[in-house]
Amino acid sequence: MTQEIGAYNEALSSGQYEKPGGLIGKYDNVRRFWEDEQLGLYLRPYLEQLVARKQNRQEKLRIMDIGCGSGDGFEFITGIDKSQPPISQHNSRLIPPSIVELYTGVDINEGLVRQAQDAYGNRENMKFIVSDFNNYPFTEGPTYDVYLANYGTFSHNTDEQTIEILNKLARHSDNGTIIAIDWLGRYSYEWQTLWTRDLKNNQWMDYAISYIYADSERETQDLTTFPLRIIGRAEVQHVYHQVKKLASGAFTLRKLADHSSFVGRHMDTAQYNPHAQPLRGLVNSLFEPNVSTDLDELLVNYVPMEGFDEVNTYHRELTRWWNYFIACTKTLLEKRAAPETPARIPGVVTRALSTMKKLIRSADGIKLGNPRSSLIEPQLGYCLRELEIGLQKGLGCGHGLVAIFEIRK
Numbered sequence: 001m002t003q004e005i006g007a008y009n010e011a012l013s014s015g016q017y018e019k020p021g022g023l024i025g026k027y028d029n030v031r032r033f034w035e036d037e038q039l040g041l042y043l044r045p046y047l048e049q050l051v052a053r054k055q056n057r058q059e060k061l062r063i064m065d066i067g068c069g070s071g072d073g074f075e076f077i078t079g080i081d082k083s084q085p086p087i088s089q090h091n092s093r094l095i096p097p098s099i100v101e102l103y104t105g106v107d108i109n110e111g112l113v114r115q116a117q118d119a120y121g122n123r124e125n126m127k128f129i130v131s132d133f134n135n136y137p138f139t140e141g142p143t144y145d146v147y148l149a150n151y152g153t154f155s156h157n158t159d160e161q162t163i164e165i166l167n168k169l170a171r172h173s174d175n176g177t178i179i180a181i182d183w184l185g186r187y188s189y190e191w192q193t194l195w196t197r198d199l200k201n202n203q204w205m206d207y208a209i210s211y212i213y214a215d216s217e218r219e220t221q222d223l224t225t226f227p228l229r230i231i232g233r234a235e236v237q238h239v240y241h242q243v244k245k246l247a248s249g250a251f252t253l254r255k256l257a258d259h260s261s262f263v264g265r266h267m268d269t270a271q272y273n274p275h276a277q278p279l280r281g282l283v284n285s286l287f288e289p290n291v292s293t294d295l296d297e298l299l300v301n302y303v304p305m306e307g308f309d310e311v312n313t314y315h316r317e318l319t320r321w322w323n324y325f326i327a328c329t330k331t332l333l334e335k336r337a338a339p340e341t342p343a344r345i346p347g348v349v350t351r352a353l354s355t356m357k358k359l360i361r362s363a364d365g366i367k368l369g370n371p372r373s374s375l376i377e378p379q380l381g382y383c384l385r386e387l388e389i390g391l392q393k394g395l396g397c398g399h400g401l402v403a404i405f406e407i408r409k
Contacts, residue, residue: 022288025212029287030263030280033378034385035400038259039150039182040080041389042402046178046254047080047094050145053176060101064144066133066165067153068105071116074126076150100125102142108132134161138168147179152400155184155229159203163242170247170407177407182259185396186232187311190264191272194230195305205230205272211265218269232396236403255404256394261318262300264399275303286381292373295330295380299323314397321349321387328353329380332360333372348390352383 022029054061065073078097085092105128107113113128120126129136134157147169154162162181169179184205187195196202204227210218236256244251268278277300285293302319304312327339359379363371392398 023281023284029284033287033381034263034283035260036076036079038385038389039402040076042255042257043180043404044080044083044094046404046406047146048083050176050178051094051099054145060099061095061146062102062142062144063100063104063146063148065103065105066147066149067151067156068107068116068128069109069112069151071105071120071128073105073148073150074103074120077146077148104129104144106131106133106136134165138165139172143172143174143177145177147177149179149181151182152184152228154181155231157229159235159239163239163246166239166243166251166405167246170243170251173407175407175409179405181403181405182400183231183236183403184228185258185398185401186230186235187308187395187397188264188399189262189273189302189315190266190276190399191230192275192305193272195308195311197307199235203229208271210269210271231401233394236401240405250407250409252406252408253403254406255402257402258392258394258396258398258400259388259402260399261315261388261392261397262322277301283381283384286377289374290370292370293377295326298326311395311397314393314395318388318391321346321391322384325349325352325383325387329356332357333376346390348387352386355379356383
């Protein structure tokens with residue numbers, strides 16, 4: 001754990017962990033407009049049911065953020081929008097801060113906790129605790145309605161440690177409690193050189209927070225590495241069945257989904273895959289106001305790895321429709337004939353193309369500013385995100401593998 005603390009302290013001292021972000025840093029555009037929003041979309045249906053139950057009882061929510069860092073879980077969960085709110089509604093948040101009775105953040109890193117306390121310390125319903133969450137007394141004190149372990153928190157753990165924590169939560173929590181975990185995906189294209197079928201002995205990667213530095217700076221940094229658990233569908237299923245058995249069936253897996261398949265942090269460093277393209281930086285550019293992006297550079301050139309048929313099939317399928325969508329968008333912008341239409345198009349691609357066609361037609365009539373950089377390109381980023389959501393298989397092929405559990409008693 002000393003290595004992890006040292007690595008995160010290095011990141012803190014770089015200044016790139018400060019808010020807000022943009023094109024670079026921890027809080028870059030992909031983090032805010034792709035990763036956080038995508039996690040929220042996966043979690044939203046279960047939170048909507050939970051919020052409705054609590055409101056029927058005139059109760060507020062209690063939220064625990066395991067591995068809270070600088071309190072990012074609070075902004076994340078209070079930033080999730082309701083499903084299809086009316087456009088006339090100025091406040092569309094599913095969980096506004098006013099319905100949070102208690103938010104508790106737990107993290108071993110004093111520097112990050114201090115940063116969280118500086119940001120939120122004056123709020124009576126928020127508290128932060130410096131503790132190794134593996135030693136935290138989860139079975140003591142209040143129960144919580146939501147447990148968050150986002151941003152690879154349990155990738156610091158062995159599976160046995162995670163099973164022990166989840167068993168405690170399952171036994172201590174009330175019916176309907178939601179637990180959201182985001183592990184690092186075993187088969188992310190970012191670290192293709194680490195892919196293996198030896199799931200028992202090759203569970204960890206030596207991770208470096210090198211992505212916060214520019215290419216020229218990265219080579220001069222003496223970065224601390226630390227082990228992180230990479231995990232796929234089979235391993236999550238193993239953890240789930242072990243906890244379900246220990247908790248006498250009170251533990252249910254509701255969702256298993258990939259996120260950030262081609263836009264993870266280490267796509268741009270190519271530190272673990274020499275074939276990786278700097279797609280995160282390019283997608284950051286899509287979301288950046290008043291910046292236009294070369295769409296040709298966004299085209300993916302996926303290089304498969306022999307012996308991983310299921311994983312290659314997913315990555316190839318995502319590559320095919322990602323590139324097709326970008327090609328269609330280019331022809332719409334340039335008012336050229338569309339590329340040849342494939343025989344079968346997934347529904348998510350058809351819907352995204354319909355959205356882009358309507359938007360580009362409308363943008364032609366906008367004479368204020370630069371509609372391409374401030375209107376069309378952000379929507380292109382959202383559509384690419386929707387393609388991933390619609391095509392992902394929950395195999396562990398993204399930067400993160402999200403599991404959503406519910407306690408049923």
